[in-house]
Amino acid sequence: MAKMEIKIGGFGGQGVILSGYIIGRAASIYDNKYATMIQAFGPEARGSSTSAQLIVSDEPVAYPYITAPNLMVLMSQEAYTKFSGELVSGGTLITDEELVTPHNLRNDIKHYSIPAARFAEELGKRMVSNIVMMGFTTAITKIIGEKAMGEAVKVSVPKGTEKLNHLAFVKGLEYGRKLVE
Amino acid sequence: MQDESGVLTGAHFIDGDHACSEGAIAAGCRFVAGYPITPSTEVVERIAERFPFVGGVFIQMEDEIASSIAIQGAVWAGKKAMTVTSGPGFSLMMEHIGYAAMTETPCVFVNVQRAGPSTGLPTMPAQGDMMQARWGSHGDYGIIALCPNSPQECFDFTIKAFNLAEQFRVPVMLMMDECVGHMIERVVIPPPNEIKVFKRRYYRGKKKDFLPFKPEKDLVPPMIKAGDGYRFHVTGLTHDEKGYPSMTVGTQAKLVTRLSDKLKVNEDKIIEYREDGVESAELIVITYGITSRTAIPAIEQARKEGMKIGHLRLITAWPFPAKRIHELASKVKAFVVPELNLGQMVYEVERHAGSGVKVEPVSHAGGTVHDPKEIYTAIHRLMKG
Incomplete structure (x- = not known):
């Protein structure tokens, strides 16, 4: 991996920004890589469409915005409709199987999906679906080491929820591993 | 437990605003007065959260005029102090920047620049306050202005700003912008004994x-x-x-x-800039702040095509490195000056470059950062045209 431009999309409250933050933190603090995350500051509110964008690279990042995303993690239908066209040819698209119906799915990209929200509900809290998604993304893309991601999840989630989030991360990770094996 | 040093030693993944707060704490700042304004709000949010644990006082004032004079009272009472704002607030602070200059009160003004004039684009970047930082108050005076391009530099340069303020007893401006302020990257905070802090110059005589x-x-x-x-x-x-x-x-x-x-x-002792490949250059791109990053892909592209391009990045926009620009002007055929404004520091480049060299602005009204292609196009036109 030389350079990954990543976009995470969903609706406010799903933990979209936290997901981006965890990837960036894992890469730059626990995995000897460089990460630059840009926060889109708009009138986003809970329930409306939101996105996080970041660059993960083996080298320092000069230009901070993403221009040609090669990885997208989309957790809502609206995000799919709005963003999936921007993904570069050959890029990787990851969606929540039950929240996103991939209409007119492009045939020049790789697509993986996971019922992350359902898994999260089964674990007891729908709120951790973004962490299931992060585990899945780690297994599929291998952009960042599993250990680094696990560590970043642990230190980034609210205190007292570490165990639940760890389970969510492992759930996504294992589901992803099976899929790529 | 109150930790007086307050230095958060370690590696963090934080934005430029938060890094600025940590820089202030590490520099020994223990008084901040401000009237929170986007995109600088996170600086004072973090200060308000952290100050109770390090013995500092944060006051949310009634406006920016009051904020910018409250800090000066704190300084004369022995504290290191700063205020934090963006364009509209910076405009209101001008009177007291002059007061700080006239009374030689060492203090720091952080301006996380957003697109103006007036209310403009509160959540989007610009570099439109560069001349205002230098000339905004009435009368003759000097200030120092620093331009960070990353969260790490927001930490480092906030410390530098306090040190310069104390050393020369002037108001020092930290000229951030929305992009750098809200950008999240790794910030390494060294242990307290590795951080150079300039102590106030107290009178020791009879x-x-x-x-x-x-x-x-x-x-x-x-x-x-x-x-x-x-x-x-x-x-x-x-x-x-x-x-x-x-x-x-x-x-x-x-x-x-x-x-x-x-x-x-x-x-x-004050002027600082970074140079890359200027000695053999035929054209030099002069940048500061976030523009020093957006210009890099353009410079690399041109170099790949065999063009001899240098990069001079201002760390201190003020004082301006006039002598160095004058010196380089005799060696190159052009300067390209990209700015997130319609041309401000480019006047300074023109003034010191003289008439023998082309000076080309790459202007942008703000709201986002330059597309590197715009900078490349200017380089290409001057080199091949």
Whole structure:
């Protein structure tokens, strides 16, 4: 991996920004890589469409915005409709199987999906679906080491929820591993 | 447990605003007054959260005018202090920037620039306050302005800003922008003993000989603080070495000339810039702040195509490295100056480059950062055209 431009999309409250933050933190603090995350500051509110964008690279990042995303993690239908066209040819698209119906799915990209929200509900809290998604993304893309991601999840989630989030991360990770094996 | 040093040693993944707060704490700042404004709000949010644990005081003031003078009271009471704002608030602070310059009150003004004029684009970046930082208050005076391009530099340069303020007793501006302020990257905070902090220049002589505005050799007078038993008077009126109003042509000339000269005679200790490939360059791109990053893909592209392109990045926009620009002007055929404004620092480049060299602005009204292609196009046109 030389350079990954990543976009995470969903609706406010799903933990979209936290997901981006965890990837960036894992890469730059626990995995000897460089990460630059840009926060889109708009009138986003809970329930409306939101996105996080970041660059993960083996080298320092000069230009901070993403221009040609090669990885997208989309957790809502609206995000799919709005963003999936921007993904570069050959890029990787990851969606929540039950929240996103991939209409007119492009045939020049790789697509993986996971019922992350359902898994999260089964674990007891729908709120951790973004962490299931992060585990899945780690297994599929291998952009960042599993250990680094696990560590970043642990230190980034609210205190007292570490165990639940760890389970969510492992759930996504294992589901992803099976899929790529 | 209160940790007096307050330094958050370690590696963090934080944004430029938060890094600025940590820089202030590490520099020993213990008083911040502000009127929160996007995109600088996160700086004071973090200060408000962290200060109770390090013995600091944060006050959310009624406006920016009050904020910018409250910090100066704190300084004369012995604290290191700063205020934090963005364009509209910066405009309101101009009067007190002049007051800080006139009274030689060391303090830091953080301006996380957003697109203006007026309310403009509150959540989007610009570099439109560069001339205002230098000339915004009335009368003749000098300031120092630093331009960070990453969260790490927001930490480092906030410390630098405090150090320069103390060393030269001037207001120092940290000219961030929305992109750098809200950008999240790794920030490494060293242990407290590895952080250089310039202590206030306190007067050490005999009490009876004390003159509050009598300069030392470098034209900077040492300070005292309220409560130490010295008689002193601080005024924005033209004053003599005793600090008392002396409204004469002679006192005005002596004081105002020294305020300007103290930066000039010390400019080698203040001016900072970074150069990359300028010695063999035929064209040099001059940047500062976020533009120093957006120009890199353009410079790399041009170099790949065999063009000899240098990069000079201003760390201090003010004082401006006039001598260096003049020197380089004789060696290159053009300067390209991309800015997130319609042309501000480019005037300074033109002024010092002289007429023998082309100076080309790459202007942008703000709201986002440059597309590197715009900078490349200017380079290409001047090199091949």
